[in-house]
Amino acid sequence: MPTLASIEAHLQAFESLAGCRLCVHDHARLFTGSDGQRTIGFNRGSHRVTHAICGATERELCLENCMHRLNRRVERRHERCFLKRCPRGTIEVVAPLYRGGNHVGTLFAGMWGATHSHAGHGLPPAARVELQRLQLILPIFADGLLDLCLRREEPxxxxxxxxxxxxxxxxxxxxxxxxxxxxxxxxxxSPSRAGHLVKELFGETFVDLVARERLLTARHFLVNSDYRMKEIAQLCGLGSAEHFNRLFRQRVGLTPGEYRRRHRNTLI
Known part of the structure; x- marks a missing residue:
């Protein structure tokens, strides 16, 4: 699997050439190895850490705009690349990552101030030509990153x-x-045949397989993000924080908070 240094080298080289910061939302653990080791820097997974403006914005507003609403748009339209405008008046270029037609992550480049934004943002204004060029090259770069992460799974x-x-x-x-x-x-x-096939191939029921995948994603977010428990529960399809805590403790043997405290320092 690609190492932290190799992926970071690609991200930093792109940032240097394009003159902008990159943020990565890793929904399907593409940039995390089976041992839990990240291949991208910890700060890249959150706008609130990557960009000071986002960090000063109400948390719920950020999550709804840059995570939930954006994911719904991508899964509905399956766009290759597009501009995202934040309620705070900032602009980013967005390149979704697709695997088998499924949305598995998102690459963000930016951010810039819109022509009508307040000068207090301290951001450079968006240049139309530069944004158009970035929209051409960012999805190609995103495909290259995705290819690096998936090479280990080809066999x-x-x-x-x-x-x-x-x-x-x-x-x-x-x-x-x-x-x-x-x-x-x-x-x-048929649902019956699909259920039998899952059991035959994975040795567990569909329900157990889905729960395992959700908890693997939860463990990824616990160690590699600053998301709160209720936010992780929502991002992993686990409903309430209470249900998340109960299921996690039942299957992992630790509460989510205990798992985060025990493992985060070993991977940063």
Missing amino acids: VAQENSRKSEIHDYISSHCRGALSLPDLAARLGL
């Missing part, structure tokens, strides 16, 4: 493409409501 995919297809679909969709009929429709099978 597995070749050995069992059906298993890989199921795993990719579940890991990409477990942030929201996901049912066995959803997976069955994707595979072109």
Whole structure:
């Protein structure tokens, strides 16, 4: 798997050439190895850490605008690259990451001040030509990053493409409501046959497989982000913080807070 230094070198080189900061939302643990080791810097996963303006904005507003609303737009439109305008008057270039047609992450470049924004933001104004150029090259760069992260999985995919297809679909969709009929429709099978196939390939039921993927994503966010417990529960499709805490403790043996305190310092 690519190392932290190798991925960071690519990100820093792009930032130097493009003259802007990059932020990465990693929904499907693309930039985290099986051992939990990140391949990108800790600060890159949050706008609130990457950009001072976001850090000064109400947290709920940031999450709704840059996470939930943006994800709904991407999953509805499947755009290659687009401009995002923040309620605070800032502009970013956004390149979603797709795997098998599924939205698995997002790369953000920027940010700039809109022509009508207040000077107090302290941001350079958005130049139309520069934004257009960035919209051309950012998705190509994003594809290259995605390719680097997926190279390690190619042998597995070749050995069992059906298993890989199921795993990719579940890991990409477990942030929201996901049912066995959803997976069955994707595979072109009946729900009963899809359930048997999951058990045959993974050795566990569909419900257990989805729970495991959600908890793996939760562990990723606990160690690699500053998201709060209720936010992680929502991002992982686990509903309330109470349900998240109960399920996590039952399956991991620690509360989410205990897991975060125990493992974060070992990976930063």
